[in-house]
Amino acid sequence: MAIEPTGPSTTNINTSSASSQTSDVKADVLNKNKSKSVGNTVADAVTLTDTAKMLKALEEKLAAVPEVDTERVDQLREAINSGQYKVDAESTAEKLLDLEMSLS
Secondary structure (H helix, E strand, C coil): CCCCCCCCCCCCCCCHHHHHHHHHHHHHHHHHHHHCCCCCCCCCCCCCCHHHHHHHHHHHHHHHCCCCCHHHHHHHHHHHHHCCCCCCHHHHHHHHHHHHHHHC
């Protein structure tokens, strides 16, 4: 059984208006890019807020701080080796439970 369309033919789609719209958009983009070229200098400016400046300063200070406090590590190492370092099991358990509760 052959199917014949009863309405207007859908094979004759007018693409000329879509094509001209596309070329208009391309022309607009090209014109905008030309205005940013070296001949027509357009100045861009960036302004940092006080908060951004403070964050940058903090970032620089943190970069200068060593990741490991080697003096503290040496003190703990000596205390462990000499037997003077005592672990408070109850305090450690409480802190582990607090951490677990905060994560859940």
